[in-house]
Amino acid sequence: MSDLLIDWDRAARTGVPEAVYCEAKTPDQIARILAQTVERDARMLFTRLDPGTQAQIDPKTLLDYDPISHTGVYGGSVNLIDCGAAVVSAGTSDAKVVAEAKRTLEFMGVSAPTRQDVGVAGLWRVIDAAKDLQDRRVIIAVAGFEAALFSVLAGLVAAPVIAVPTSVGSGVAQSGQTALGSALASCAPGVVTVNIDNGFGAACAALKMLNAGGHGPAQMGEMP
Numbered sequence: 001m002s003d004l005l006i007d008w009d010r011a012a013r014t015g016v017p018e019a020v021y022c023e024a025k026t027p028d029q030i031a032r033i034l035a036q037t038v039e040r041d042a043r044m045l046f047t048r049l050d051p052g053t054q055a056q057i058d059p060k061t062l063l064d065y066d067p068i069s070h071t072g073v074y075g076g077s078v079n080l081i082d083c084g085a086a087v088v089s090a091g092t093s094d095a096k097v098v099a100e101a102k103r104t105l106e107f108m109g110v111s112a113p114t115r116q117d118v119g120v121a122g123l124w125r126v127i128d129a130a131k132d133l134q135d136r137r138v139i140i141a142v143a144g145f146e147a148a149l150f151s152v153l154a155g156l157v158a159a160p161v162i163a164v165p166t167s168v169g170s171g172v173a174q175s176g177q178t179a180l181g182s183a184l185a186s187c188a189p190g191v192v193t194v195n196i197d198n199g200f201g202a203a204c205a206a207l208k209m210l211n212a213g214g215h216g217p218a219q220m221g222e223m224p
Helices: 010-014 027-040 051-057 092-107 120-131 149-154 171-184 199-212
Strands: 019-021 044-047 064-066 071-074 085-089 138-143 161-165 191-193
Touching: 027 044, 027 051, 027 071, 044 092, 071 092, 085 092, 085 149, 092 138, 092 199, 120 149, 138 149, 138 199, 149 161, 149 171, 149 191, 161 171, 161 199, 171 191
Parallel strands: 019 044, 085 138, 138 161, 161 191
Antiparallel strands: 044 071, 064 071
């Protein structure tokens, strides 16, 4: 069977490195991609990699695996630079998506302070967090249920807010559909939205914003 085609030049072309979405792939396909990565002595991020599959394809523990975010990194870490990104979440139930966003940023050389459990059920928590976010260039906000955090936070900070609706919430929350609608219907200027539970996509958007503004890791002397 021929090798799977990996976009090794993606970082040079787009500013965002290749990553492997594992959820719809077989253990054999993932193992073959990992073998190509090892052979090239390259770095690679594996997303949506559940622990059971990780154990099957990685018997020699080649990956730096995080069971919370379901991400694995091959090729070691890089020096992290504070480019002005931050990650904020409404509740600890959003931790998986927060971790995926944070791990993706770190794979790309960007450190990001994280504030969790600042949902609007206790409005003072959002206001308190906003005081520490005034110097940020881009903020990833993660929330489920009615996702009011996006609009409230965007009305308190200068940075663009990348909204990540999550599937947290039961009943009419509809597995994140309500949060997605809230994000898209936000009346607060400066809110942009990615798909439900898409911490990876939010991190990539944040990196491109930083790169476009001249504040990404490449411009600051570090390119993974």
